[in-house]
Amino acid sequence: MTRKADPEVLAAILDLINDMADDWEYSGPVTEETLFLTDMGLESLDLVILGTMIQQRYGQLPFAEFLAEIGQRPVEERDVTVGELVNYVSDHRQTVAARE
Amino acid sequence: MPKTLLLGLDGATFTVLDPLIERGKMPFLEKLIAEGVRSPLRSIVPALTPPAWTTVMTGKRPGKHGVFDFFQKEEPDSRYFQFASSHNVKSETIWSVASEHGLKVVSLNFPLMFPPPAVNGYIVPGGWMPWRQLRLGCYPPGLFDRLKTLPSFNPRELALDMTLEAKALEGCAAEEYADWIRLHSRREARWSEILRSIMADDDVDLVGVVFDGADKLQHLCWRFLDPAMRPAEPNAWEQEIIDLCEEYFARLDAILADIVEQSGADATVVVASDHGFGASHDVFYINAWLEEQGFLVWKDEAWESQEVDPQIGFANITRHINELNWDRTVAYAATPSSLGINIVEQPNAVGGRDRATVLADLVSALRQVRNPWTGQPIVAQIHSRDEAFTGPFERYGPDLTLTLADGAAISILRSDVLFRRRDIPLGNHKWDGVFIARGPGIRAGESVDEVSLVDIAPLLLYSLDLPIPTDVDGVVPPQVVRPEQIEQRPPKWFTPEGATAMPTDSDIEIDSDDEATILSRLRALGYVE
Numbered sequence: 371m372t373r374k375a376d377p378e379v380l381a382a383i384l385d386l387i388n389d390m391a392d393d394w395e396y397s398g399p400v401t402e403e404t405l406f407l408t409d410m411g412l413e414s415l416d417l418v419i420l421g422t423m424i425q426q427r428y429g430q431l432p433f434a435e436f437l438a439e440i441g442q443r444p445v446e447e448r449d450v451t452v453g454e455l456v457n458y459v460s461d462h463r464q465t466v467a468a469r470e
Numbered sequence: 471m472p473k474t475l476l477l478g479l480d481g482a483t484f485t486v487l488d489p490l491i492e493r494g495k496m497p498f499l500e501k502l503i504a505e506g507v508r509s510p511l512r513s514i515v516p517a518l519t520p521p522a523w524t525t526v527m528t529g530k531r532p533g534k535h536g537v538f539d540f541f542q543k544e545e546p547d548s549r550y551f552q553f554a555s556s557h558n559v560k561s562e563t564i565w566s567v568a569s570e571h572g573l574k575v576v577s578l579n580f581p582l583m584f585p586p587p588a589v590n591g592y593i594v595p596g597g598w599m600p601w602r603q604l605r606l607g608c609y610p611p612g613l614f615d616r617l618k619t620l621p622s623f624n625p626r627e628l629a630l631d632m633t634l635e636a637k638a639l640e641g642c643a644a645e646e647y648a649d650w651i652r653l654h655s656r657r658e659a660r661w662s663e664i665l666r667s668i669m670a671d672d673d674v675d676l677v678g679v680v681f682d683g684a685d686k687l688q689h690l691c692w693r694f695l696d697p698a699m700r701p702a703e704p705n706a707w708e709q710e711i712i713d714l715c716e717e718y719f720a721r722l723d724a725i726l727a728d729i730v731e732q733s734g735a736d737a738t739v740v741v742a743s744d745h746g747f748g749a750s751h752d753v754f755y756i757n758a759w760l761e762e763q764g765f766l767v768w769k770d771e772a773w774e775s776q777e778v779d780p781q782i783g784f785a786n787i788t789r790h791i792n793e794l795n796w797d798r799t800v801a802y803a804a805t806p807s808s809l810g811i812n813i814v815e816q817p818n819a820v821g822g823r824d825r826a827t828v829l830a831d832l833v834s835a836l837r838q839v840r841n842p843w844t845g846q847p848i849v850a851q852i853h854s855r856d857e858a859f860t861g862p863f864e865r866y867g868p869d870l871t872l873t874l875a876d877g878a879a880i881s882i883l884r885s886d887v888l889f890r891r892r893d894i895p896l897g898n899h900k901w902d903g904v905f906i907a908r909g910p911g912i913r914a915g916e917s918v919d920e921v922s923l924v925d926i927a928p929l930l931l932y933s934l935d936l937p938i939p940t941d942v943d944g945v946v947p948p949q950v951v952r953p954e955q956i957e958q959r960p961p962k963w964f965t966p967e968g969a970t971a972m973p974t975d976s977d978i979e980i981d982s983d984d985e986a987t988i989l990s991r992l993r994a995l996g997y998v999e
Contacts, residue, residue, distance in 0.1 A: 393614075393625065394602040412602065415630070418553045419603045422585060434550035438791045 375402050375453045376460040379428070383456055386423055402453030417450065424455075428463045471573075472736040472910065474933045476564075476678040476926070477726055478526070478580070480519060481685030481897075482743035482904045484510070486695045486719070495720045498727035499906065502739065506908025507950050509918045511926075513745040515858040515871055516809050517899045520554055520581045520597065522744035522923060523680065527563040527580065529927030529942030533861025536560035537582055538868070539808040540598065546865035547815065549791060551804060553598075556582055560863060562939045562966050564676060564927050565589045571936055573675035576668050579661055580680050583607070592668050596680055601629035620663055627653060628660045642690060644707060650690065651714040654683030655721050662725045669732055676934060677733065681725070683718060688747045691715050692897030699749060699895065738909030738933040742926050750877040750898030752841060754848055755885040756803045756811070757790075762888065763835050765828070767798035773884060793884065800828050801869075806880045810868025825869070829854070832870060841875065842889050850875040909933065911955035918949040925950075928961070937964040 380402065387400050387410075396410055406412045406420075421433045436458055440448055491500045514525050514532065516539070524537040532538045536558050541551040552558075559582050565575045569590035577583060581597025586609035593609040594617070604625045608614040617623050642650070658681045665679050693699045694712045701708050730739055760766035770793070790804050800823060801813050813828050823831070833852055841848040851873035859867040874880065877898040881890075905921045908914075911933070924944030931938045932946045938961055946961045 390603055390605065393605050413600060415553075415598060415600045416602050419584070419600055419606065422555070423606060434544060434552060438550070442792055 373453075373457055375456040379460050379463070380453070380456045382427060383424065383452060383459070386420070387452070400452060402451065402456070404452050405449045406452070406455070407449045424459055428459055431459065431462045471675055471934075472738065473674065473733045474676050474738045474909075474930055475730065475733050475740065476526070476676075476930060477729065477739065477741045478523070478678065478680035479684050479722075479741060479743045479904065480523075480680055480682035481688055481745060481747050481899065482741075483688075483746040483748075483900070483902065484508075484904055485747065486684070486688065487904060489697050490716065490719050495716055496723035498723045498730070499741070502726075502730075502741065502906055502908050505914055506739070506906060507913045507916045507918050509905045509949070510746075510920045511742055511903040511905035512920050512922045513899075513901050513903055514923050515853045515873075516807075517745035517901055518807055518809075519682075519685070519744055523581050524559055525923050526742060526744065526926045527565065527582075527678075528559070528561040529924050529939070529944045530561055531859065531861065531924065531943050532867060533859030533864040534561060534941065534943065536863040536866065538859070538866060539805055539810070541805055543812075543866050549796070549804075549814070554582060556585055556587055556595075558582065563587075564678070564930050565591070565593075567931055567936055567939070568676045568934065573934060573936070574672065575676045576665065576674050576678065578665055578679040579682065580678060591674060591676075592672075594664060596629070596682065599629050601625040601627075601631045604629045617664055617667075620667055622660055622663055624660060627657055628664075647691065647711050648714055651687060651711070651718055654686055655718050658683050658718075658722055658725055662729060665729060666732055669729075676930065677729075679729070681722060683722065684743075685747075687715055687718060688897040690896065692747065692749055693895050695897070696749065736910060738912065738930075739907065740926065740930060740933075741904065741906040742923075743903030743905075744923070746900040746902040746904075747897050748877045748900040749895045750879050751892055751895050752843065752848070752876070752878040753881050753890045753892065754839075754874060754878050755883065755888050755890070756806075756872075756880045757882050758885040759839065759888050760801050760803070760811070765799070765801035765832065767795040768884065769793055769795045790882070801832055803868075803880065803882045806882050808868055809872045809874070809880055811870040811872070813869040829869060836870075836872070841878065843891055844876065846875060848875055848878055848889075849873070905950075907950055911951055911959075913950060913952055921947050921950060932961050935959065935962070937962040939964060939966045941966060 384400055398409065404410060406417055407414070425431055440450060487496065487499065490496045513522055518539065520540050521532045521537045524535050525531060528535045537554055540554055542554045542558050544550045544552055565577050565587060566589065568575050573590065575589050575591035577589070577593045579594065579596030583593055583595035584599050584607045586593040586595060586607055589609065592613060594613070595607040599607045605614040608617070661679055661681065665677065668674065669677065688695055691711060694708065695715055700712065704712060730737065757766055761768065790802055794802055799814055801811050803811055811832065813825050815825050836849045836852055837847065839848050840846065849872050853871040855864055855867050855869050858871055877900060879898055922944055924942065925947045928938045928942055928944045928946045929950060940963050946956070948956065
C-alpha cells in the first residue's frame with residue numbers, strides 16, 4: 371500500500387519544483403509519482419541543489435545517507451519520486467524536531 | 471573610486487598564453503603585461519578548482535578556509551561526503567570584507583558561491599551550479615529575472631549542464647571537439663555580457679569573474695594547445711581544432727579588453743588562474759594499489775574486471791560507501807580530484823594498525839611505486855594533512871595528498887591493473903598558473919618573481935585600501951607593488967572575529983553527496999577516463 375505523503379511537505383516541494391520548472395520549460399504534470407530523473411529529466415546534481423532548498427525550510431537532513439541507500443538499488447530503480455522525497459523529508463524532519 | 475578587477479582564467483598557463491601572445495593572437499594581454507607585471511602564480515595543495523579559487527577569495531590555504539575538494543567530509547572522521555558549498559567557506563572573503571566596508575562587489579562564476587552569500591552587490595555562482603536552478607543561486611533576489619532580459623541570456627550554456635558536458639567529453643568523438651570549443655567561446659561571451667550589463671547599471675568597486683573555458687579546453691585539447699605537442703603536419707581535422715582553440719583565446723582576449731576598458735583607465739586589473747596545466751599520459755589506479763598493498767578491502771571480493779557502465783547513476787553517488795568493506799579497509803581514495811587518501815581508524819581493521827602506523831606504512835609504500843613506462847617514481851610529492859592543511863579545518867582534509875609525477879592522473883575505480891597509459895595525452899593540473907597585474911601602484915613593465923595564490927586576496931584588498939584579515943597566509947606581494955606605494959600607504963590589517971561561514975539569506979547546510987555527479991563531472995573534465 372502506497373503511503374500518503376505529508377500534505378504540507380508535499381505542497382512545499384511541489385511549489386519549489388513548479389517555480390523552477392518555469393525556468394527550464396518543463397510543462398508536464400508534477401505529482402507524487404513523478405520521477406525526478408526519468409520524468410522531469412533532472413540531473414543528479416539538480417537533486418543536490420533541490421535538497422539544499424528543502425533543508426532551508428526543514429533543517430539539516432542526512433541526504434548523503436539517503437542517496438547512498440538509493441545507490442544500492444538495481445540500476446533501473448535508481449531514481450526518486452516526488453512522494454518518496456516528501457516522505458523522506460517528513461520522516462527526518464520529525465527526527466530533527468524530536469531531537470530538538 | 472577606481473575599481474579593482476579580478477579576471478580569473480581557470481587553469482591558464484603561460485605555456486599556452488605566451489606563444490599566442492607572441493603570434494599576436496592576444497594583443498590585450500600583451501599590452502597589459504607591457505604596462506604592468508607578470509609572474510608565475512604558485513597554486514596550493516591540492517591544485518584544484520574549488521580549494522584554489524577559495525584561496526584566491528580568502529588569501530588562505532584549505533586548512534584555514536575549509537574547502538578541500540568538490541566534496542567535503544560531513545565530519546572529520548565520516549565516510550560520507552557533502553557537496554561543497556558556500557557554507558564550507560569558513561573565512562572572510564574579498565567579497566565580505568569589501569561589503570562590510572560599504573563597497574559594492576560583483577562575483578561571477580566563482581565556485582563555492584552557492585547558496586549565494588549576502589553581499590553588498592551581485593553574485594551569480596559558478597562551479598557546479600546546475601543551469602535549471604541558477605535562479606536560486608543569483609543574488610540579490612530578482613537578479614535572475616533581470617538577467618533574463620539580456621539579449622543572449624541562456625542559463626543552459628551559462629551554468630553547468632551535465633547533458634552538454636557529457637555529450638562533449640564522455641568518450642568525446644572527434645566530431646564533438648569543435649562544438650565543445652565553440653560552446654566555451656559562447657559561454658565566456660555570456661558571462662561577459664552579464665558583467666558588462668551590471669557594470670553599466672551600477673557603480674561597482676570590486677569586480678570578479680571567472681572564465682573557465684581555458685581549463686576545459688586544455689583538459690581535452692592539450693595536445694593541440696601546447697606547441698611542443700602539436701602535430702608537425704596536422705591533418706585537416708587537427709588543424710580545425712587548433713584554429714578553433716586559438717580563436718577561443720583570441721575572443722577571450724577581446725572580452726578581457728572590453729571589460730577593462732569599461733572599468734576605466736585607473737582601475738587595478740589582476741589576471742589570475744587557480745592553477746597551471748600540463749600534459750597527462752598515465753593513470754594510477756590508487757584504490758587498486760591500496761588493495762594490493764593490503765590497505766583496502768572491497769566488499770565484493772569475487773569482482774571481475776569489466777567495462778564501467780557509462781550510464782551515470784546513483785550507484786556511483788557513493789561508490790566508496792557501497793563498494794568497500796568497512797570492517798577491514800584502513801585507507802581509501804574517495805574522489806580522483808583531491809589526489810587524497812583517507813585513513814579509516816577502527817579497531818577491527820587489517821592488522822589493527824593505528825593512524826600513525828598506517829600513515830607511515832602508506833608513505834613508505836607510496837615512495838616505492840614506479841611508473842611502469844618511465845621507470846621513475848609515480849609519486850612526486852606526498853603532503854601530510856598536518857603539513858599541507860594546518861588550520862582549524864585540517865581534519866576535514868585527506869590524511870595524505872599526492873602530487874603525481876609527469877601530470878599523471880588518479881582513478882578511484884576498481885581495476886585489475888594499477889596503471890594505464892592513455893591512447894592520447896590529455897591535459898592535467900600543474901602548480902604554476904598565471905599572474906598579470908596593472909594599475910596605480912603596480913610596477914610597470916616587469917617580469918617578477920613567483921607570486922603565491924595566497925597573495926591575491928591581500929593584493930586585491932590593498933588596492934581598494936581595505937584592511938586585510940590578519941590570519942591570511944599571504945602578503946601584499948612586494949615584487950608586484952611599487953615600493954613607494956607601500957611606503958606611502960602601508961597595508962591595513964584587522965583581526966577577524968573567528969572562523970565562521972559567510973552569511974547567506976538562510977542558515978541551511980548542503981549535506982547531500984552525489985558521486986555520480988562527481989564522476990560524471992570529473993570524467994567530463996578528463997580527471998578520469
